[in-house]
Amino acid sequence: MRINKLLSNYGYCSRKEVNRWIKDKRIIVNGRLCEQGQWVEEIDDILLDGERVNPKEKVYIALNKPPGVVCTSANDIENNIIDFLNYKDYIFPVGRLDKDSQGLILMTNDGELANKILFSDSYHEKEYIVTVDRGFDDEFIERMSRGVEILGTITRPCKLNRIDKNIFSIILTQGLNRQIRRMTKAFGYNVIKLERIRIINITSKDIELGQWRIIEKNEVQELIKMI
Structure with a gap:
């Protein structure tokens, strides 16, 4: 897969951000500077700022979004959901909920799971x-x-x-x-x-508007089975 997808799946950053890291010469693949769009395998020796790249622990969050918050990872958009949540590590919203709407939005660093949830032919409720x-x-x-x-x-x-x-x-x-x-x-x-x-199986029950919770492991396991 491309280096962008690998690092996103590993929970490091967005695919777009990888391009900036490559431009800044922060990524080394098998002893050579990484190139834009480079194809890699998990067995490759990949370094970020001199440290070996490994999958990060997956994070799954259920947020009860209030109206006015924009479901985007772009930090140049006012009232974006990343700034609102202010979580310590890289995560992103799974899909969108328009600015005027409120309610449940999933946040994660698991790109593979997010893609399966958003797959248009999946008929997820x-x-x-x-x-x-x-x-x-x-x-x-x-x-x-x-x-x-x-x-x-x-x-x-x-x-x-x-x-x-x-x-x-x-x-x-x-x-x-x-x-x-x-x-x-x-x-x-x-x-x-x-x-x-x-x-799907995740609800906003017992989450106050503007608050969030970590999704329980058994919920994540059930979600994975359902998608």
Whole structure:
């Protein structure tokens, strides 16, 4: 695999950051300066700042993101999630939750697991609680469940349940850009609150808004089995 993917999988940094390290001549592969995009194997002798590269201990965090925090690792973006969490080691968000939304976001340094969760054909469930600007009828639930035309495609069938006159839960198996907001807008509704409460088997239960917890080992093992 490329050196960028290897170091990301090992939990060192983003693939983009590896390019900067190579440019700064910080990486040596088998006694030679590493080149941009170089292919490597795990058996290669890889040094970073003179120290041998080894897989770092994997970190898995469940964060209940408040509105206003941006799900990006880019440090030049104001209110980015990395600065908000201020974790001691390199981690990154698994996927996105738009700035205006709140709820569960997974943070990790496990690039391989993140890629499996985000794989578009995997049909992994994500559950949300949605509040819209006025009451809706049963036809709205039925039509939303069947799929909605947005962004030039029809969304996958999904599960909806009424919670209150203007609140429903929805379980999606895909993650189109601002999907729920676009789906409700197609029927003339505006989302006034959107909260993600579950990603596969991980939930935001007992995590206060703006707080986070380390995901338990048995939860991680179950997650790995499910993906």
